[in-house]
Amino acid sequence: MAAAPQVGGLADAVFDHAADDPDRVALGRKDAEGNWQNVSSAQFRDEVLALAKGLLAHGVRFGDRVALMCPTRYEWTLFDFALWTVGAQSIPVYPTSSAEQVFWMLHDAEVTACMVEHEDHAMTIGSVIDQLPRLKRLWQLDAGAIDELVQAGSHIDDQVVHRHRRAVTPDSVATVIYTSGTTGRPKGCVITHANFMFETDTLIDRWEPVFHSKPGDEASTLLFLPLAHVFGRMVEVAAIRGRVKIGHQPVLQASALLPDLAAFRPSFILAVPYIFEKVFNAARRKAEAAGKTGPFDKAVQVAVKYAEAMEHRAFGIGPGPSAGLRLQHQLFEKLVYGKVRDAMGGRVRHAMSGGSGMNRQLGLFFEGAGVTVFEGYGLTESTAAATANPPERTRYGTVGQPIPGTTVHIAEDGEVWLHGANIFSGYLGDPKSTDAVLHDGWLATGDLGALDDDGYLTITGRKKEILVTSGGKSVSPVGLEERVRNHPLVAQCIAVGNDRPYIAALVTVDKEAVDHWLAMQGKPPLSPAELVRDPDLEMEVRRAVVAANTLVSKTESIRTFRILAHPFSEELGLLTPSLKLKRKAIEAAYAVEVDALYR
Structure with missing residues (x-):
């Protein structure tokens, strides 16, 4: 078991590793042509130190909260460790967040500065900035934010940064991560340096042998999980602390991810x-x-x-x-x-x-x-x-x-x-x-x-997702939904039935899989409206429902279902950024379809 940390903070690993083995490849980063380039531990330390100076020059101080709003990319990790170097706290914000969500998180966390990726994010911040009097700085990555900060801090002595770093203790707050909010308003989870140190060091201590493809080879992983989610953040910290080469990939779709997996060739992945x-x-x-x-x-x-x-x-x-x-x-x-x-x-x-x-x-x-x-x-x-x-x-x-x-x-x-x-x-x-x-x-x-x-x-x-039918039967929907989703044509499934006489379901289909299935059936492409009425597709989904019903008693089974023309999406407010179903939002959005299941 990893020992509880007694001193220091998360950024110490960056400086310690650079001192121990400056030439070790710590990260992979894509260049302008899309090719992977190695970043040594010494180079990463120098970049963290230079950015930390820039943050100090721009007025970021110990305990300040700074929001990070961008997809998973190298610069997020750079900002995280630079902020931790000066004792500041990072506040992750999903890049797909609405203006209302952004306002709530930045207001609740009393954020004083924010890093965004591009103009669209900046405009989202700008739409609520008059309600955020504490927000003083906004940096835009694709507008040269890193260079601007580095230049601003070039006159600051290294020891000024190190004094801030040495003031960080394990019980210092590292980040406030807002829950994805499947129900109610997101709440800010206060995570300390000690929380991350214990978590990542324990996983490294217990699972380190599996980081390698074979004994003795270089451990590496491609991080494609959202860094605004605690899972992605844990991977980031564990890779830096565990001396695992890490690359970043911002797109979770297979079409974009698989080519980067082939090019980066990780030894293990977390997904x-x-x-x-x-x-x-x-x-x-x-x-x-x-x-x-x-x-x-x-x-x-x-x-x-x-x-x-x-x-x-x-x-x-x-x-x-x-x-x-x-x-x-x-x-x-x-x-x-x-x-x-x-x-x-x-x-x-x-x-x-x-x-x-x-x-x-x-x-x-x-x-x-x-x-x-x-x-x-x-x-x-x-x-x-x-x-x-x-x-x-x-x-x-x-x-x-x-x-x-x-x-x-x-x-x-x-x-x-x-x-x-x-x-x-x-x-x-x-x-x-x-x-x-x-x-x-x-x-x-x-x-x-x-x-x-x-x-x-x-x-x-x-506990909150238990369905209770009008007959008083309590049903946990998760197992049913997962079994329906096992069918290759099904993308999503949500069971309904609260205060209703029986359990029913709304089902969406995987467009890529359905297009392939239609071609294999010798059928022409169908519009979404035509798909939901296709008897052959309905039969395939029915097979999935029948298979799911074998897991439960008759009173817990899905009696009927409806195929929807379009998938539940985060953009429509029906999924959390970590792809969990927002049940109440879905039932509200499809109230007519749900009512029709009980006629």
């Missing part, structure tokens, strides 16, 4: 289940287009069986794969599994998944295909992961065991409670909300779960 689903579905569509659906599906079946046999052996309940299964597995290694790994850059052998639940069969497939995915669980309030599957005994379909130094308790009503040095100190300026979730150091998560005999946690739903 949400959506990414693994996209990789799998793309591989299957490619096989189908080549007329090799049968062999691909057989390869999936073999991978799952092989992984299950390995899992049983790890837990002492089986001998491992049979000779025949090993032979089949070896055959598909060249035909299928190696190509799946190539889609992730070719070097990835391990990955971590969080943010939402991963389907057990998908996890087993990747394990059988040579990529072990360690699923974990955590919240903003727990500085990301509180549990994770251990390297030597992964139990697919669970979110693993408590990370070292963290304790999990299941309350009488099934709620998951967490305790450890990674638990946040409270919500900014909101003691009432803080008292509602913190009880003598224990965090009441709002999630429902169960621990098995080996201490592995399974998340079964959210």
Whole structure:
């Protein structure tokens, strides 16, 4: 278990690593032509130091809060560590945030300065700036903000910066991360340097061997998660502290991400289940287009069986794969599994998944295909992961065991409670909300779960998302929704039924997958309005619903559904920036469609 930090702050690692090994490649950064260039630990230290001087020259002081509003990119990490060097606090803002959301966060956090990526972000800030009297500075990256700051601070002596850095202690606040707000107004989670140090050092200490593609090679990861989300932020800090080469990729879509995975060639990745689903579905569509659906599906079946046999052996309940299964597995290694790994850059052998639940069969497939995915669980309030599957005994379909130094308790009503040095100190300026979730150091998560005999946690739903039908039946919708989403044509599913006689669902489809499916069926492209009325598509979705209903009793099953013409999106206010469904907003937006399900 990583020891609790006694002195210092997060920025110290940048300077310590540069002193120890100045030539080590610390980061990868794209140049103007889109090619990856190495950044040494000494170079990164010099850039952090120069930017920290500029921040001081522009009036940023110890304890000030500075907002960062841009996609995942090198400059965000540079700003983070420069701010931490001078003892300031960074306030992450999703670049897709509305003016109302931006106003609330910047006002609530009493932000004094803000970094944005481009003019559109600047205009969003500008639309509410007259209501933000504390906001004095606005820097725009694509308008030369870095050069402007560096030049402004060029006259400041290095020791001035180091005096600020040495004043930072583990209990100093590092950041205030606002919850994504699936219900109600976002609350600012106060995360200290100690929270991040314990969290990242624990993960590095326990999981460091899996950062490498093979023993002794360079550990590297491509960060494509939003840095405004605690998961992405934890990856950033862990990479710098753990001396893992890190690159940044701002676009989560597979079409943009896969080429950068191929070029950067990370040794491991940290992602949400959506990414693994996209990789799998793309591989299957490619096989189908080549007329090799049968062999691909057989390869999936073999991978799952092989992984299950390995899992049983790890837990002492089986001998491992049979000779025949090993032979089949070896055959598909060249035909299928190696190509799946190539889609992730070719070097990835391990990955971590969080943010939402991963389907057990998908996890087993990747394990059988040579990529072990360690699923974990955590919240903003727990500085990301509180549990994770251990390297030597992964139990697919669970979110693993408590990370070292963290304790999990299941309350009488099934709620998951967490305790450890990674638990946040409270919500900014909101003691009432803080008292509602913190009880003598224990965090009441709002999630429902169960621990098995080996201490592995399974998340079964959210307390606030339990549906209660008019007949009084309580139903957790998450398992149903995830099972429907397993169908390759389905993008999203939301179950409804509060105060209604039965459970129903709204379903959206994956346009890329549907276009491929139509082509394979020999059917012409269909408009969204035509798609929702297509009987063949309805039959495919019905199959997904029937499969989901096998998990539950008749009174908990989805009785009817409606296919929607367009997906739920963040732009329409129906998803959080971390892609979680905003249930109340969706039900309100589709009130007519929901009512029609009960006629």
